[in-house]
Amino acid sequence: MTHLTLSNICKQFAGTTAVEDFNLEVEKGEFVSFLGPSGCGKTTTLRMIAGFEVPTTGKVTIDDTDITYQAPNQRNVGMVFQAYALFPNMTVAQNIGYGLRIRKESKTAIKERVTEMLALIHLEKKGNSYPHQLSGGQQQRVALARALAIRPQVLLLDEPLSALDAKIRVSLRAEIRAIQKKLGITAIYVTHDQEEALSISDRIVVMYEGRIEQVGTPFEIYNFPQTAFVASFVGTLNTAPAEVVDPAKHLLKIDGVQLESAEMLEDKHAGDKVTIAIRPERFNFIAQERKANILDCQIENITFLGSVVRIQLLIGSNRFYMDTFNNPFLELPKIGDKAQITCSREAVLVLKA
Amino acid sequence: MTALDEKRDAPLARPAPHKMSWAWLGVMPFFLFAFLFLIYPSSTIVVRSFQDSVTHGFTLKNILALFDNHYILGAYWISIEISLLTSVGGGIFGFLLAYAAIRGGLPSFMRSSLMTFCGVASNFAGVPLAFAFIALLSPTGLLISWLRALGYNPYFHGFTLYTFWGLSIVYMYFQFPLMVLIIAPAIDGLRREWLEASENLGASSFQYWRYVALPILLPSIMGTMILLFGNSFGAFATAQALTGGQINLVTIVIGSQLRGDALGDPGLGYAMALGMVVVMALAITGYTVLQRRTERWLR
Ligand SMILES: Nc1ncnc2c1ncn2[C@@H]1O[C@H](COP(=O)(O)OP(=O)(O)O)[C@@H](O)[C@H]1O
Ligand SMILES: [Mg+2]
Numbered sequence: 001m002t003h004l005t006l007s008n009i010c011k012q013f014a015g016t017t018a019v020e021d022f023n024l025e026v027e028k029g030e031f032v033s034f035l036g037p038s039g040c041g042k043t044t045t046l047r048m049i050a051g052f053e054v055p056t057t058g059k060v061t062i063d064d065t066d067i068t069y070q071a072p073n074q075r076n077v078g079m080v081f082q083a084y085a086l087f088p089n090m091t092v093a094q095n096i097g098y099g100l101r102i103r104k105e106s107k108t109a110i111k112e113r114v115t116e117m118l119a120l121i122h123l124e125k126k127g128n129s130y131p132h133q134l135s136g137g138q139q140q141r142v143a144l145a146r147a148l149a150i151r152p153q154v155l156l157l158d159e160p161l162s163a164l165d166a167k168i169r170v171s172l173r174a175e176i177r178a179i180q181k182k183l184g185i186t187a188i189y190v191t192h193d194q195e196e197a198l199s200i201s202d203r204i205v206v207m208y209e210g211r212i213e214q215v216g217t218p219f220e221i222y223n224f225p226q227t228a229f230v231a232s233f234v235g236t237l238n239t240a241p242a243e244v245v246d247p248a249k250h251l252l253k254i255d256g257v258q259l260e261s262a263e264m265l266e267d268k269h270a271g272d273k274v275t276i277a278i279r280p281e282r283f284n285f286i287a288q289e290r291k292a293n294i295l296d297c298q299i300e301n302i303t304f305l306g307s308v309v310r311i312q313l314l315i316g317s318n319r320f321y322m323d324t325f326n327n328p329f330l331e332l333p334k335i336g337d338k339a340q341i342t343c344s345r346e347a348v349l350v351l352k353a
Numbered sequence: 354m355t356a357l358d359e360k361r362d363a364p365l366a367r368p369a370p371h372k373m374s375w376a377w378l379g380v381m382p383f384f385l386f387a388f389l390f391l392i393y394p395s396s397t398i399v400v401r402s403f404q405d406s407v408t409h410g411f412t413l414k415n416i417l418a419l420f421d422n423h424y425i426l427g428a429y430w431i432s433i434e435i436s437l438l439t440s441v442g443g444g445i446f447g448f449l450l451a452y453a454a455i456r457g458g459l460p461s462f463m464r465s466s467l468m469t470f471c472g473v474a475s476n477f478a479g480v481p482l483a484f485a486f487i488a489l490l491s492p493t494g495l496l497i498s499w500l501r502a503l504g505y506n507p508y509f510h511g512f513t514l515y516t517f518w519g520l521s522i523v524y525m526y527f528q529f530p531l532m533v534l535i536i537a538p539a540i541d542g543l544r545r546e547w548l549e550a551s552e553n554l555g556a557s558s559f560q561y562w563r564y565v566a567l568p569i570l571l572p573s574i575m576g577t578m579i580l581l582f583g584n585s586f587g588a589f590a591t592a593q594a595l596t597g598g599q600i601n602l603v604t605i606v607i608g609s610q611l612r613g614d615a616l617g618d619p620g621l622g623y624a625m626a627l628g629m630v631v632v633m634a635l636a637i638t639g640y641t642v643l644q645r646r647t648e649r650w651l652r
């Protein structure tokens with residue numbers, strides 16, 4: 001059943017359009033990420049769900065109740081901010097219990113819930129500490145507990161890890177996901193970090209300049225980007241302008257080099273200009289005889305990235321990256337060498353405009 | 354990569370040759386300042402308070418005389434009263450003004466001109482301030498003349514500039530701008546996230562003020578009011594110029610003691626000054642404690 005619905009949402013600030021024609025249905029218990037570069041309207045959309053902004057047009061509903069114009073303090077939506085949002089004058093326990101105190105719950109009920117929340121975030125011993133005595137990661141866990149204590153219908157998180165160290169970011173995002181699954185709560189997670197979105201989400205909404213570019217599972221978003229923007233924003237991707245040679249045979253040409261794709265090209269004609277995209281890890285050096293996708297190239301540079309070796313090469317005048325797993329017996333060409341590489345037909349994506 | 358780094362860092366890792374450090378020279382002006390303007394005068398006050406002004410021997414006479422003299426106790430009391438009144442009054446007004454300026458969506462140029470005005474006004478004291486108020490609020494002053502022209506003479510309704518209330522009004526003029534200047538950063542330090550988190554958790558704006566904003570600001574407000582108290586407690590020239598010594602503030606009585614006109618006992622004057630130092634020290638301690646608490650919060 002659809003739990004949270006955003007229909008035809010537009011938001012304009014004096015002159016600028018922050019969000020345009022935003023439509024999304026979120027299932028109960030689903031973890032959805034808004035992913036996009038800074039300024040693309042993620043926060044604005046989230047704030048419309050929380051009630052801090054009112055859409056210029058469109059509707060927000062939770063469980064079929066229209067909350068578009070409801071005041072923030074009338075909604076039952078929990079929010080975790082980027083950083084520094086804990087009340088500095090209250091202890092951890094008082095912070096977590098704040099929403100319940102406002103709801104005039106009994107002292108014993110509040111105490112019980114706070115204890116339960118502290119156990120959930122593994123900070124049982126920190127109930128009497130003040131926020132300034134906690135690390136950044138601990139503060140964000142408390143912020144999460146504070147938002148969850150009121151048993152919200154939806155949990156909203158606005159780049160909650162962006163102020164933390166890389167290492168804590170990775171462990172805390174796993175913890176957030178585990179807690180969300182355990183409680184079965186619907187969550188919307190804003191981030192500009194594609195790796196974060198890919199690792200944590202059930203579904204990702206990729207946004208660009210106020211619009212949805214693509215909605216899909218991490219698998220779909222990574223492997224089948226539908227627009228040039230998604231392709232370039234999520235993961236590393238080689239893109240190059242290409243020309244359709246023979247739509248029936250799925251033949252394309254980049255800079256005179258012929259390529260075969262697995263994509264349907266019925267709507268295209270010979271001579272049409274398109275953009276093709278190939279992930280670096282889909283390239284291989286040619287080991288056996290092949291009939292299609294034999295690409296002559298020149299090695300420009302080789303970089304070790306840990307488990308992966310990234311090879312920069314030129315095909316015609318187009319620069320591509322190729323990734324190959326690192327191992328001690330790897331035989332690599334030298335910089336300046338000519339080589340032949342290949343990729344499967346399926347690896348050659350043809351992007352929508 | 355690591356080997357290279359080590360090589361590059363090597364020269365720095367060598368122990369520095371022993372050399373006389375001249376760094377202490379840099380803090381000399383501070384110690385000189387502290388000695389000349391803080392340690393020397395206050396130790397003089399302490400020593401002279403316990404010194405017989407004739408024999409120069411040790412005595413408790415001056416200190417005991419403080420508590421024995423209704424005139425002197427009265428002076429302390431009037432000083433404390435006027436300081437309390439103008440620090441609380443100026444504090445509340447200054448806070449509201451600062452809050453309105455910062456959170457009321459005032460255009461930034463107006464905000465900076467308000468701050469500039471406060472910077473100037475908080476230092477506007479002494480003879481020029483007294484004169485300005487005489488020109489405005491004396492029986493022949495500008496504002497009083499206007500009011501008279503409108504058919505209302507405040508002087509017929511118990512108002513005079515040269516009494517306790519008149520002096521309080523004049524003091525307010527440098528008290529509230531000081532409040533604005535000092536409290537503004539604290540109000541700026543209130544994060545939008547706190548208000549939004551509070552609303553998000555179901556609280557009204559009243560509840561936000563009651564449970565979050567006011568508790569966070571209270572130490573700053575109280576601390577600054579203490580500072581205002583000290584500011585008014587130590588003021589001398591304004592009162593002297595305005596009332597010509599008609600209102601017996603501690604500072605005015607000390608002035609006459611030291612000049613030797615009224616009672617003419619310098620030893621008693623020093624003892625009174627010591628009393629002021631004690632009151633001021635208490636005020637500054639209170640201010641420091643409260644300020645430290647907010648700084649921790651508003652980091
Ligand atoms: N209160 C506001 N007033 C004016 N413009 C705003 C306001 N909030 C956001 N914007 C604009 O809306 C756009 C989207 O902002 P935002 O939602 O914060 O982006 P993101 O969170 O994806 O970085 C930006 O161009 C931003 O400048
Ligand atoms: Mg944002």
